[in-house]
Each structure stands twice: as structure tokens, then as C-alpha cells.
């Protein structure tokens with residue numbers, strides 16, 4: 599009898615210990631970055647210094663763009679308001695230090711996911727929000743219609759601290775063409791130099807060429823050559839070491855892409871709560887508990903869709919309707935011939 603009582607006691611002791619450890623583990627899941635963001639009341643987001651369609655501020659300082667929307671989605675999920683974002687414009691050269699030093703908590707700035715950046719001690723890429731590749735722009739009156747016409751001594755304007763510089767080198771070296779790089783830190787300096795005729799070609803991501811040409815004196819005086827010389831998967835980056843924050847940013851982006859796949863939009867999201875489809879119900883929070891993993895309520899994803907829209911809405915608003923890149927190309931859903939394919943939110 600005594601023995602049974604003793605073993606019962608130790609069973610309860612072990613059970614209570616496991617219970618305490620379990621709850622602590624759950625609490626620890628709430629990340630430091632998430633806690634700080636909730637305390638501050640805004641998401642700290644590093645963006646470009648002005649790239650129409652991706653991250654660009656108007657005269658009153660309102661930021662819009664496909665990259666901006668990733669940070670707005672996180673703000674909607676975490677703070678209930680997509681407007682609660684502090685944007686920090688960063689040049690290509692300074693962007694990673696701003697993230698690792700803790701000045702910003704998300705870097706969403708046409709940044710290419712590469713091995714050396716991802717494997718860097720301080721950085722983690724969370725996904726791709728725009729599949730791109732590097733291209734070249736030339737003046738129409740140069741008569742050049744293909745990179746195969748490039749000659750020795752060609753001068754090329756570009757940005758410091760980018761994959762662009764490295765790919766350009768690889769390209770010209772592999773073709774055996776001598777070239778003169780003309781590089782600046784600020785993107786606007788690059789555009790101004792090319793526009794003023796200081797170089798024969800301007801090279802960057804094709805999305806960047808399309809966006810920056812809108813700033814040129816005569817956008818129609820230039821053409822983007824057909825060749826694509828690299829892969830530039832562009833996406834948001836977070837600091838390494840906070841896996842809950844990393845997951846939260848990743849799934850905020852994925853929710854936007856999956857919402858498009860399931861036909862959930864900013865205007866029909868509420869009515870989708872009573873859908874027959876369990877996957878749609880999970881995305882709008884009327885079934886399952888997908889927010890719990892981040893320590894968030896169940897409407898976190900509904901808020902993203904309602905306040906920011908699905909990926910297609912964001913693309914249309916920022917990139918297609920602004921005339922930057924009307925055709926989605928590879929950035930179309932996998933169900934429609936593109937390569938946008940994300941893991942299922944379930």
C-alpha cells in the first residue's frame with residue numbers, strides 16, 4: 599500500500615515537471631524579435647532607397663511595393679495593422695549590416711538568395727517573392743539588340759555590393775570581352791550616370807531595369823536586351839538565430855501566395871470563412887490553429903489577406919498596373935504555368 603502511494607507520488611512529480619518544462623518551451627517559442635516588435639508597436643523593415651514597384655516612397659513618405667508588402671503582411675499578422683511598419687531605406691552595400699546589427703528586423707529589398715549570403719553567420723533567407731535574372735539595358739540608338747554584339751572596352755554602369763557586379767564579371771570573363779565597370783553605391787547615381795551617357799550599358803536585375811527606366815529622361819530611348827545572364831531569386835532576409843521570427847516572416851509571405859492559389863482575396867476573405875474547403879478555412883482562420891505555432895491568434899493570416907491582399911493583388915497593384923512588368927512571367931502560380939509554389943499552410 600505504502601509502495602503504491604510512493605510510486606503514485608513520483609508519477610505526479612515527473613508529470614508536473616514535464617508540464618512545467620512544456621509550458622516554458624511554449625513560452626520560449628515566442629521569439630525575442632516578435633516580443634520586441636510587439637513592445638515597440640511597429641515592424642522594422644529595411645527597404646531600397648527607391649525602386650518603383652518594389653519599395654518606393656511617394657512625396658508624403660508612404661512606402662509601396664511588392665517588397666514593402668512583405669513587411670506590411672508581418673505587421674498585419676503581428677500587430678493587427680499593416681500600416682505599423684517603420685521603413686529604413688538602405689543601399690545595397692549597407693543592407694546586410696543593418697540587419698545583423700539589429701537596426702532592422704526584416705530586409706525586404708530586391709535581395710538575391712545566394713549560398714554565401716545564406717550561409718553567412720548572420721543571415722537567413724526565408725523565401726522568394728520575385729524570381730528574376732540579370733539583364734542589360736542599352737540606348738536604342740546604339741544599334742545593339744543582343745549581348746552578342748558587345749565589343750571589347752564596353753563600359754557598364756552598376757551598383758556596388760551586389761550580385762550584379764559579380765555576375766557581370768563572370769559574364770564578360772567567360773565571353774572573353776574586356777570591360778570597364780562604372781560602379782556607384784546609390785542606385786540613383788547609377789541611373790543618372792547611364793542616363794547621362796557615361797556608360798554603354800546599364801546592368802542589374804531585369805526587374806530593376808524595368809523599374810529604373812521609369813526614372814530616366816526618355817524611357818523609350820532604351821531597350822532591355824533579351825539575354826538573361828543569371829538567376830536572381832529575390833526574397834526577404836532575417837537575422838539568423840530567431841527561428842520563430844524566421845518562420846513567421848516566411849509564412850506571412852506564403853500565406854499571400856497560397857491565398858492567391860485558393861482564390862482568396864482582400865475583398866472575399868471574410869466570406870471564405872464558411873467555405874466548404876478546409877484548406878481555405880485554415881487560411882482564413884475558421885478552422886485549425888495555425889497561428890498558435892507563432893504565439894498568434896487564429897486570424898493572423900486573415901488579417902494579412904484582408905489588409906495587404908494575396909500575392910496576385912500585390913503584384914497587380916505594384917508591378918502590373920504601374921506598367922513596370924505587366925506580364926508575370928515566372929512569377930505566376932505553379933497552377934498557371936509559373937514557378938510560384940509554396941509549402942502548404944496546414
Ligand SMILES: N[C@@H](CCC(=O)N[C@@H](CS)C(=O)NCC(=O)O)C(=O)O
Nearest residue numbers: 646647648690709710760761785806
Ligand atoms: N539583386 C541584387 C541587386 C540588388 C540591388 O541593390 N540592385 C540595385 C539596382 S536595381 C537597387 O536595388 N537599387 C535600388 C536602391 O538601392 O534603392 C543583389 O541582391 O545584390
